[in-house]
Amino acid sequence: MPSEPSAPSEPFPGSRPTLEAVAARAGVSRATASRVVRGGAGVREALAEKVRGAVAELGYVPNHAARTLVTRRTGAVAVIIAEPEVRIFSDPFFSRQIRGISRELSAHDTQLVLLLLDGPGDHDRLARYLAGGHADGALAFSLHTDDPIPAIIRRAGMPTVYGGRPAADPAAVRYVDADNRGGARAAVRYLRGLGRRRIAHIAGPLDQTSALDRLDGYREEQAPGADPALIAEGAFTVESGALAMAELLARCPGLDAVFAANDLMASGALRVLKEHGRTVPGDVALVGFDDMDAVAEVTDPPLTTVRQDVEGMGRLMARLLLRDLGRARPEQGGVRPEGDVRPEDGIRPEDGSAPASVITPTTLIRRASA
Amino acid sequence: MPSEPSAPSEPFPGSRPTLEAVAARAGVSRATASRVVRGGAGVREALAEKVRGAVAELGYVPNHAARTLVTRRTGAVAVIIAEPEVRIFSDPFFSRQIRGISRELSAHDTQLVLLLLDGPGDHDRLARYLAGGHADGALAFSLHTDDPIPAIIRRAGMPTVYGGRPAADPAAVRYVDADNRGGARAAVRYLRGLGRRRIAHIAGPLDQTSALDRLDGYREEQAPGADPALIAEGAFTVESGALAMAELLARCPGLDAVFAANDLMASGALRVLKEHGRTVPGDVALVGFDDMDAVAEVTDPPLTTVRQDVEGMGRLMARLLLRDLGRARPEQGGVRPEGDVRPEDGIRPEDGSAPASVITPTTLIRRASA
Known part of the structure; x- marks a missing residue:
């Protein structure tokens, strides 16, 4: 180490x-x-x-402050998740991402400082803390449209890597994202390959680029003139998936497949499909997104889903930031853990304007639900 | 606010x-x-x-550092959990405690800074970060015997409130704990009242005072000369509860009740009891500890358990610390949320030596497993 x-x-x-x-x-x-x-x-x-x-x-000036003033180093990285603490602890996506970040920071002797927000009123406080120089860099993820967090980080003047493409001015920042659109296209193509023709989509919250990109991918693979009533918006939670499913069944009782934008919503949808007497995958084929083992492997039937390497993305975010901070040397390491994502694995954004951003691949994982 | x-x-x-x-x-x-x-x-x-x-x-000295030097205020409180990040995100106890802390700190405009440790090698780094003056006070919980964290915090010289009684020199520090011994006694008395006589105990890890206190409570209510083979040690996880249950069934096939030191271990034990063809509560009555709704309410049958107000304890820890830091005035507030624990609700430690420590009450919640 x-x-x-x-x-x-x-x-x-x-x-x-x-x-x-x-x-x-x-x-x-x-x-x-x-x-x-x-x-x-x-x-x-x-x-x-x-x-x-x-x-x-x-x-x-006491030594520690003197050290900070001269080296500008705290040995710490702030992790900011733009979600209430309730969601951070109930959606395994966040613990996976944090696990990847934690492993990588720890391997480079850097303290992970998780800054929790309890609501939008907490942004001023976050700004004060970041401006106070208590971390050398920041990792921020799960941003929403018009999120004040990028501006707060910019004012604090710290190197930053985002998880997921920020909605505003993505070319101006660095981020690690999954190939959300490609993954969604693969899911819908797979369902069409099974002969399904009335494929519904439970979208994530449309103030997040991950949800928008998955919706775009879904639309691109749909037959021209597909019924817009086949789309319902959820909030990436189990309950919102259940509600969206009930809405879709009411609007389009003849649907024969559902692509949900994450596994939690797929599990809520599965429950509602069963309550309505639909068999999965017999009557309705169901595909999720994420491949969270705590969700996709324990539903009955287990979920066919689009895998993104969430822990690997966390590691990669941390590694890119550590390189900026001069705390990681690329030649170090040598052992490459399985599932480890590296910049060279990524797909460059098409416009080439943000050379350090990385889009990581997604993979369709076939289980029993479709 | x-x-x-x-x-x-x-x-x-x-x-x-x-x-x-x-x-x-x-x-x-x-x-x-x-x-x-x-x-x-x-x-x-x-x-x-x-x-x-x-x-x-x-x-x-830049303004922000000058302000810190003169006022010694960062507006932040460090939360330190002496567990690997995997456990923090898989045991709902921690998210509950953090929720209570987060709500209270947020209501007093104080930033919650969660410091994650990835392993014992991370203690030096934690010490450096705390000594760097990046937080005004600390809340630390889930300590183990010989944990270096209290010494690290002491050297950093910051006001601290512990969650759970530290093993070493508890009279010298302030803590918020549940009445673990009383809760365990209530569980075993209840099982004895049901006519159960061969009551086994799945203990928590015996390097934690909460596990030791629950074991003490169990022993105090057992008949004199009870078989020590009725006790097996777990690690507060589902899997460790399953392993301990298998061990107990092999050693004491005639057992007619189990008191597990937390709900996660009780859920693991329940699975193994079913696998061995024992009905619950018919053949074996089962009682847990914690009353985590995500666990105790979803098992089949739902768990009879000893409730501790984990979120309330988190709030109380934060409130005691904020008072030390001059950030909370007791007369403020007025509205008292349901389930809110206050110092005046607590039981003082018997020796009276740590006047600000608080032991909060526990309650037996009867569901279907016993």
């Missing part, structure tokens, strides 16, 4: 006031001055006040 | 060198100096070097 390049503890010897000087100016012991500088526990307020005054007068 | 007490941007006017002075000393424009101080993007290395030299010579 490579160790962090060590920061010089006194980068410019003699140029900074010492703790001893602070203690002398304040008329306290070095130990008392140290306690105040380290937080003030157990020091009377009057003394602490004197020490803080001396710190300000002399321009004393 | 109360706003953070605003830090004075220039606490000692005139006492600090300005960015203009840095730019003049380095012979660059103010804009260039600013870019270097903010991270150096787009500035030639030779110029950046000059600016960094001037920063060091003059003792220049």
Whole structure:
């Protein structure tokens, strides 16, 4: 495991006031001055006040802050997920992505700092924390249209890699994404190959590019003039998939296949299909997206789905960022874990405008539901 | 929502060198100096070097760092869970605890910073990050015997509240815990009241005080001379519960009840009991611990279990810490959400030595498994 390049503890010897000087100016012991500088526990307020005054007068900077000022290094990377904490812990997509990020950061001795948001009111606080210089770079994912997070990160001026293509100005940022459109096309082609002709789509939330791209892929493989009533929007959750399925069955009782934009929605759809007495795959063939083992392998029947390497994408996001931060050298490593995604595996975006962004391949995994 | 007490941007006017002075000393424009101080993007290395030299010579401290130095405030609280990230995302206990913490911190405009550890090798890195002053306080939970985390936090000198009683020197720290022993006693008394006499226990990992306390409670309610072969140790996971159950059935085929130290282990045990042709609760009555709805309500039959208010404990940990940090005023709020645990609801530790620690009550929830 490579160790962090060590920061010089006194980068410019003699140029900074010492703790001893602070203690002398304040008329306290070095130990008392140290306690105040380290937080003030157990020091009377009057003394602490004197020490803080001396710190300000002399321009004393404790070592750790000095190190940060000179090297601009905290050894930490912020991970920002633009979803409420309830979704982060209930959708295995997020834990997979975080697992990939965590493994890669840990292998490069970098602290993962997960910043949780409880709601849109929390953006100001996030901005303050990032501007405070508490991380060297950021990884942000699951953004929505008009998400304020890219602007907040831009103002904090930190190197960033996005997970999923941001909706606004994607050419200006770096991201790792799955081939969502290609995966969706493969799913629909597969269903058509099974002879299905009334293929419905449960889309993800259409304020996310992953959902839009999967919808585009679905549309591109549909026969011209396909019924727009075959499309219903969900929210990437089990319940929203169930609701969308009920809606689709009411509108288009003759549907013979469903492509759901993620596995959680597919599992909700499966439940509703059974409740309506439809057999899967007999009456209705069902395909999901993600290939989350905790979902796709445990449904009855198990889901045919479009696999994206979520953990590998997490690793890749982290690796691209670490390279920016000078914390990863490409020649290091050697052992390549199975399922590991590398930039050279990726498909470059067609316009070539964001050379460092990577689109990773998707694969259709055939199980019993279609 | 109360706003953070605003830090004075220039606490000692005139006492600090300005960015203009840095730019003049380095012979660059103010804009260039600013870019270097903010991270150096787009500035030639030779110029950046000059600016960094001037920063060091003059003792220049950017505003955000100055604010941190003077107020010692980052507006953030670190949450440290002494478990690998795989367990954090697979055991709903952790997401519940984090949910409680997140809600409370968010309501007090405080950023939750979740620090993930990928293994024991990560402790040095954690220590560096905490010592770097990137959070005002810490919440730490799921500690194990000989866990280095309390010492790391102590060295970082930050106010801390623990979730669960630390094994070493609990009187010296503050913690929020559930009445694990009382809950276990209630479970075993209930099973005895059903006429069960050969009551087995699947313990949690015995390097955690919660597991030890539940084992103690079990032992206290057992008949004197109860067979020690009725106890098997698990690891708070589904699989470990299944393994322990298989072991217990092999050793004590006549057992007529099982008290498992958490719901995940109880669900694993339930699967193995069925595989061995035992009916629940007919042949074997089964009681869990936690009352995680995602587990206890979905097993077949649903689990009778000992409820602890995990989300409430998370809120309470956060509230105690916020009070230390001067970010929460007890008189605020007014509305008391259902299930909210408060210090005054708690049972004081018997020795009275850690006045701020709180033990919250547990409740037996009767469902179909016993």
